[in-house]
Each structure stands twice: as C-alpha cells, then as structure tokens.
Amino acid sequence: MSTTASEALFARAKQVSPGGVNSPVRAFRAVGGTPRFMASGSGAWLTDADGNRFVDLVGSWGPMLLGHAHPEVIEAVTAAAARGTSFGTPAEPEVLLAEEIVARTPVERVRMVSSGTEATMSAIRLARGFTGRDRVVKFSGCYHGHVDALLAEAGSGVVTLGIPGTPGVPAHVTADTIVLPYNDPAAVDAAFAQYGDQIACVITEAAAGNMGVVPPQPGFNAHLSKACAEHGALFITDEVMTGFRAARSGYWQIDGATEGWQPDLMTFGKVMGGGFPAAAFGGRAEIMDLLAPVGPVYQAGTLSGNPVATTAGLATLRLATPEVYERLAATSSQVQKLVTDALAEAGVPHVVQSAGTMFSVFWGVSTPVTDFAGAQAQDTAAYTAFFHAMLDAGVYLPPSAYEAWFLSAAHDPEVDSAPLSRLAEALPAAAR
Numbered sequence: 501m502s503t504t505a506s507e508a509l510f511a512r513a514k515q516v517s518p519g520g521v522n523s524p525v526r527a528f529r530a531v532g533g534t535p536r537f538m539a540s541g542s543g544a545w546l547t548d549a550d551g552n553r554f555v556d557l558v559g560s561w562g563p564m565l566l567g568h569a570h571p572e573v574i575e576a577v578t579a580a581a582a583r584g585t586s587f588g589t590p591a592e593p594e595v596l597l598a599e600e601i602v603a604r605t606p607v608e609r610v611r612m613v614s615s616g617t618e619a620t621m622s623a624i625r626l627a628r629g630f631t632g633r634d635r636v637v638k639f640s641g642c643y644h645g646h647v648d649a650l651l652a653e654a655g656s657g658v659v660t661l662g663i664p665g666t667p668g669v670p671a672h673v674t675a676d677t678i679v680l681p682y683n684d685p686a687a688v689d690a691a692f693a694q695y696g697d698q699i700a701c702v703i704t705e706a707a708a709g710n711m712g713v714v715p716p717q718p719g720f721n722a723h724l725s726k727a728c729a730e731h732g733a734l735f736i737t738d739e740v741m742t743g744f745r746a747a748r749s750g751y752w753q754i755d756g757a758t759e760g761w762q763p764d765l766m767t768f769g770k771v772m773g774g775g776f777p778a779a780a781f782g783g784r785a786e787i788m789d790l791l792a793p794v795g796p797v798y799q800a801g802t803l804s805g806n807p808v809a810t811t812a813g814l815a816t817l818r819l820a821t822p823e824v825y826e827r828l829a830a831t832s833s834q835v836q837k838l839v840t841d842a843l844a845e846a847g848v849p850h851v852v853q854s855a856g857t858m859f860s861v862f863w864g865v866s867t868p869v870t871d872f873a874g875a876q877a878q879d880t881a882a883y884t885a886f887f888h889a890m891l892d893a894g895v896y897l898p899p900s901a902y903e904a905w906f907l908s909a910a911h912d913p914e915v916d917s918a919p920l921s922r923l924a925e926a927l928p929a930a931a932r
C-alpha cells in the first residue's frame with residue numbers, strides 16, 4: 501500500500517501546524533506510522549491521498565451516522581450553500597433543527613453552538629448561573645471537550661497521549677472541579693455529603709465513550725439524577741457522542757426514558773451536525789431562559805445555528821428513521837460478534853462493550869470494564885498491532901485503543917465483506 505502522498509502531506513503539515521494535525525489523536529502518535537490524509541468518502545468507504553480505499557470504522561469520530569456523502573444530505577447542503585453560507589441573523593433551518601431535537605429528546609429549549617466543547621462549556625456556565633454555585637462534579641475517563649475546567653482526568657486524546665495534567669489550565673480554574681470514579685454511587689454520595697450546597701452540577705457522558713465504551717451500570721445515571729435533585733444541583737448528561745447515535749434520541753432513550761428520570765440539561769453534537777460544525781445544549785425552559793437575551797447568563801457565537809451546518813444536521817436527522825437505527829443495531833451486533841468470536845479463536849483476551857449501537861473492544865482484559873482504572877488496564881500494544889494489520893488490510897479503525905468504533909447505516913457486512921473477512925485476517929497480529 502503506497503503512502504507517498506500522505507507522507508508528503510504530513511511533512512508539509514508539520515511545517516505549518518503543531519504535529520501536522522488539527523486535533524491530536526489524528527496524528528497516530530498512540531499507534532505510530534503516518535496518518536492517512538483522506539481525499540474523499542462515500543458511504544462506508546474512505547479514499548486517501550494515495551488512492552487507497554478503507555472501510556471506515558471511525559465515521560469522523562461519530563457524526564457520519566448515514567455514511568459519507570449521503571446523496572440527500574449533499575443535495576440539501578449544496579442548495580443551502582447556494583442560498584448563502586452565513587447571515588448572522590436567525591434563519592429557518594436552525595428553527596427546524598431545534599424542533600427536531602426537542603421532538604426527539606426531553607429538552608424544551610435548545611441553544612445552538614459550533615462544537616461539543618462549546619456546548620458543555622456553556623451548559624456548565626448556565627448551571628452555575630442558575631444555581632449560584634461554583635463546584636462541578638465530573639467522572640474520571642469522561643471527556644467533555646477541551647473545556648479548561650473539565651480537562652481533569654479526561655478520556656479521549658488526553659488519555660491516548662498520556663497527558664498527565666492540563667498544562668495551560670491554571671490551578672484555580674480546576675479548583676472547583678470534583679473528579680469522581682465512574683460508576684461509583686458511593687463516591688457521589690460522599691461528594692454531596694461534603695459539598696452538597698456548593699455543587700452547581702454533575703456532568704457525565706450519558707454512556708461513557710471516550711475511555712472506550714463503558715456504559716453506566718444499571719441505576720447509576722438515575723442515582724446521579726436523584727442526588728442532584730435532592731441537593732439542588734443540576735444534572736447534565738453529555739450526549740455529544742451518544743445523541744442520535746446510541747439510539748434515535750440518544751442514550752437517554754435506553755436509560756432515563758425507561759427508568760423514569762430526566763436530565764436538567766443535555767449537550768449534543770456530532771450526528772446533529774451531519775458532518776458540519778454544529779452542536780447544541782438544551783434543557784427545561786425555566787433553566788434555558790436564563791440565557792441572554794432573556795436572562796443574564798451570556799452566551800453567543802458568530803456562526804451558531806449556521807444555515808449550512810443546521811441544514812446538514814436536519815437532513816441527517818430526518819433521514820435517521822427508526823429503520824436506520826434498527827439496521828445500525830443489527831450491523832453493530834454482527835460486527836461485535838465477529839470480533840469477539842475471532843478474538844476468542846485467536847486466544848486474545850478481550851471484552852467487547854456496547855452502549856446502544858456504539859461499541860469498543862478492550863484488549864488483554866477478561867472482566868467487564870466499569871471505570872477508568874479498568875480501561876487503563878488494557879493492553880494497548882496488542883491494539884496497536886491489530887490496528888496496523890487492519891489498516892494494511894484496508895480497514896480504518898480509531899488510531900487509539902480508547903475510542904469507540906463507529907459504524908454507519910451505509911455499512912453492510914454482507915456486501916462490504918471487508919470488516920468481516922479482514923478482521924479475522926488481522927487478528928493474529930494481536931495474539932502475541
């Protein structure tokens with residue numbers, strides 16, 4: 501497989517961008533080798549600058565629910581762009597997208613932003629403004645974007661690169677961040693016992709997906725919701741990754757909707773932008789209406805609710821019918837079974853974990869992973885060997901053992917036999 505064009509682009513990129521990338525995990529630091537510079541995508545497939553084709557199991561880290569360049573999304577986006585790319589005024593597409601989000605989730609009001617990071621940052625500001633309190637509880641291994649106060653013990657690129665602390669974030673900025681072990685209700689109770697009247701909010705990934713996929717234990721999110729309600733704190737579920745992906749409305753549909761609790765605020769991103777920079781946070785009207793211009797909590801954005809981005813998101817969500825989620829769930833189960841059967845046969849200890857249609861594989865562990873310490877116990881070297889064997893075989897996996905694998909509605913293991921047959925071919929690489 502030639503990588504000449506990717507290597508040349510990477511060398512040039514390093515001259516003008518730190519590490520040659522615009523988001524750290526893309527640089528392949530954890531797995532080594534040259535990152536592939538992608539030139540185009542279609543359905544389940546990516547083509548790199550050298551013309552190599554890959555079955556894509558990253559899906560732009562979650563947004564590409566329908567696969568790449570879905571014809572109807574491209575048609576809608578092209579028409580929207582031709583009408584003008586940004587007005588700095590309200591416009592119809594953002595209203596339609598907000599209505600779709602309100603219809604699918606328990607939130608009553610939505611504010612659009614441009615990234616998941618902005619969504620969580622703004623949700624926390626709003627929670628602090630609403631409660632008049634400063635402290636924020638988060639969980640080890642959960643990643644909520646690169647918000648200063650939330651970078652403590654974060655997953656995703658922070659754990660992939662083994663960044664020990666958060667240089668550049670003053671200590672006083674994280675002084676109000678309480679980091680607790682994930683899936684540990686007793687630790688939550690202890691934090692509330694000590695700081696109950698100072699805690700503005702608890703933020704958690706609705707199902708953790710940034711230390712690999714670690715779903716909440718049954719009742720854990722319900723416990724957080726109850727503890728927050730008892731102490732006057734807000735419960736924020738971060739559905740940037742899981743929203744409109746784990747299930748039609750997100751992980752809440754699998755958890756809160758059946759267990760009978762609702763978050764006070766939710767954050768969304770990825771799928772709702774259909775591959776464009778669009779994200780949002782939302783919640784009950786009485787909380788959301790504290791935002792400017794109705795209330796005093798300031799929050800704004802030049803490109804927030806951008807007409808092209810919101811058109812892409814709306815087209816994606818409208819095409820994401822219940823049948824799409826059924827199909828995605830079936831494909832996801834099929835690929836999980838394939839992986840686990842082949843790994844078992846190759847004698848590689850592993851655990852496959854899922855949250856709705858999302859899943860990931862933990863290497864070299866043999867019991868379910870329930871927290872960050874468990875996730876960090878995995879054998880990342882085995883994953884690295886597997887990753888490269890798969891890449892050489894034409895399957896693009898996340899370049900880190902700590903990331904979820906994302907399928908799309910365009911993946912069809914029956915037709916693209918690659919994910920099926922090539923997984924089995926690549927597995928011996930991991931059996932060291």
Ligand code: PLP
Pocket residue numbers: 561614615616617618620643644645646656705710738739740741742769770779
């Ligand atoms: N929250 C979660 C759960 C995420 O997975 C991510 C990104 O991966 C973010 C927030 C940050 O989103 P963005 O990368 O769009 O800033």
